[in-house]
Amino acid sequence: MKFSLFVLVSCLACQTAVFAETAHVPAKPAEEPGKVVASGTVPDEAARAAILTRLRELYGAQNVVDRLEVGGVVPPPNWSENMAKILTPNLKQVHKGQLQVNGTQIAIKGQVGNEALRQQVVSTLATSLNPTYSIDNGLVAAGGEAQSLLDKTLSNRVVEFESGSATLTPAGRTILDEMAAVIRQIGNPKIQLIGHTDNLGNRQGNVMLSLARADTVRQYLAEKGVPADSLSAVGAGPDQPVAPNDTVEGRAKNRRIEFRLAGQ
Known part of the structure; x- marks a missing residue:
């Protein structure tokens, strides 16, 4: 299963501080075999709870490791709602993966079963978000x-x-x-x-x-x-x-x- 969510919520005023504080702490799925690791910084407890609840719904509560920290960042408008939109069942098609969110910048890495799935996962992300978000597709088709x-x-x-x-x-x-x-x-x-x-x-x-x-x-x-x-x-x-x-x-x-x- 190995999947990680690395969350960096930032704004122009706090981006440097956020990176200095969290960019050197990558998600470490290898330390938790078969687990989904959520790490990084979110704006408040409500956002943290919403993300963890959604991940537990997708992967099972016993498979989610919480390393999220709270505070010190300012989210873009409707950020929590947009996070709920990208945490979809399509992500379960990604193995040895990482979803990194930095404000409105989203990067996804990992392996999927075939090229059609690679396109589908990113297309679902793109169509669920508003135009202020950008997506860096680092998915690779298995054996490809x-x-x-x-x-x-x-x-x-x-x-x-x-x-x-x-x-x-x-x-x-x-x-x-x-x-x-x-x-x-x-x-x-x-x-x-x-x-x-x-x-x-x-x-x-x-x-x-x-x-x-x-x-x-x-x-x-x-x-x-x-x-x-x-x-x-x-x-x-x-x-x-x-x-x-x-x-x-x-x-x-x-x-x-x-x-x-x-x-x-």
């Missing part, structure tokens, strides 16, 4: 060394297209040149290219656009020497966001091409 290399090469960048079309921009082609080299390096495995869009406009139109963009990527990679029969194109449209769609930045993150190894 090749998948990890693809993800590292893409490095949270977005393959760009001209607005409203499936025509690659020069920046998009540059990223795909790097991806083609890595795909050849890992032996040209079967890869699903999944196109995603934001939620602006007609859903069916977005699904068609996402498929057209994924197919453009497939054709471009084939021209760069990746066997065409090892690539398939899928259009997911706006249905799997990784960020809120109500900001320009969030929509830009959602307009993406996902590289998923077959079977992951």
